[in-house]
Amino acid sequence: GAGVSQSPRYKVAKRGQDVALRCDPISGHVSLFWYQQALGQGPEFLTYFQNEAQLDKSGLPSDRFFAERPEGSVSTLKIQRTQQEDSAVYLCASSALQGAPLGSGANVLTFGAGSRLTVL
Amino acid sequence: SQKIEQNSEALNIQEGKTATLTCNYTNYSPAYLQWYRQDPGRGPVFLLLIRENEKEKRKERLKVTFDTTLKQSLFHITASQPADSATYLCALPTTGGFKTIFGAGTRLFVKA
Numbered sequence: 001g002a003g004v005s006q007s008p009r010y011k012v013a014k015r016g017q018d019v020a021l022r023c024d025p026i027s028g029h030v031s032l033f034w035y036q037q038a039l040g041q042g043p044e045f046l047t048y049f050q051n052e053a054q055l056d057k058s059g060l061p062s063d064r065f066f067a068e069r070p071e072g073s074v075s076t077l078k079i080q081r082t083q084q085e086d087s088a089v090y091l092c093a094s095s096a097l098q099g100a101p102l103g104s105g106a107n108v109l110t111f112g113a114g115s116r117l118t119v120l
Numbered sequence: 121s122q123k124i125e126q127n128s129e130a131l132n133i134q135e136g137k138t139a140t141l142t143c144n145y146t147n148y149s150p151a152y153l154q155w156y157r158q159d160p161g162r163g164p165v166f167l168l169l170i171r172e173n174e175k176e177k178r179k180e181r182l183k184v185t186f187d188t189t190l191k192q193s194l195f196h197i198t199a200s201q202p203a204d205s206a207t208y209l210c211a212l213p214t215t216g217g218f219k220t221i222f223g224a225g226t227r228l229f230v231k232a
Contacts, residue, residue, distance in 0.1 A: 004163070033219070042124075042209055042222035043164065056219055091163050106152050106171075107213060107220055111163030 002026075004112035006092050012118045013082045021077045021115045025094030032075050033109065034067055035091040043091055049075060061086075082119045089114040122148045124223035126210055132229045139197040141226045143210030146191060153186055153193050154211040158225065164209055168195075200230045 005024040013019050025032050031050055035043035036059075045059040051072035060067070064082075069075040079086055093109035125144045133139050143153070152171045156164035170177045170186045170193070177184045183196040197204050207225040214221055 031218070035222075040224070042126075042224045045219045045221060048219055050218075059219075093163070106154075106169055107218065108154065108166050108169060109156075109164075109211075109220060110166070113161070113163050 004092055004094055004110055006090075006112035006115050008115060009113065010116050010118075012120065014120055015083060016081050018078065018080045019082055019117060021079075021090050021092075021117070023075045023077070023092030023094075023112060025073065025075070025092070026096075026110055027073075029094035029096050029110075030072075031095040031107070032069055033093045033095070034075070034077050035093065036061075037089045037091055037114070039088075046077070046090075079117075082117075084119050087117055087119045089116045122146070122212070122214055122221065124210055124212060124221060126208075126223035126226045128224055128226070130227040130229060132231065133200055135201060135230055135232050137200055139200050139204065139228055139230070141195040141208050141210075141228065143193040143195065143223055144191060145210075145212055148212075148215045149188065150212040150215075152213065153184075154220070155182075155184060155193075155195050156209040156211055156222075158207045158209055164222075167208075197228075200228075202230045202232050204228060205230050 007022045034046040037043045047057040047067045049069040064080045066078045091114045093111045123146045154169045155167045158164040170184045181198045185194045207227045209225040210223040
């Protein structure tokens, strides 16, 4: 597609429910990133995929958070047993750049509009 | 750990003036630095990238400087317009990795 598409745009969940957030990156983009953004803060890194391989998941806050990209295109971020502190905007970004030694390329990110999660 | 600091206070300026936003970083030497714009309810949008061997970069009314000694970047918008009102985020690649980390952003308000 022309841009990065995320769904749903808004999700309200009761505490304890599981949620799934979808990201459809730009066609052909190798790299895909998930970020979490709290109100008034910058995006915080969650996880990174190169094609279907999850190369870095150091930012996932707990084992309730799980991300996958099984065919190297669409990705899903799943949050199990949601808690109020999970309320945030979840941003997906994609990049054409493959993992390369630093300095040999620049990772310019194209973001989706985000999925706003509210946990009651 | 690697940190990015941006002025958390909102910047209010009059239309036509130059807005200057600051980004400071600590504990590493990035190969490049990026600036993104974010409007309410939207994802960040890439504006400019400047590499460590470049002192200055321009794009239309935007100018970015990168001082690797001071570990600082300045982002200027000349002849500012109300449509420039947004949050501006500074972003850097982490050392040895592929992830990009962001500052908290500075909110800019341009009054007509």
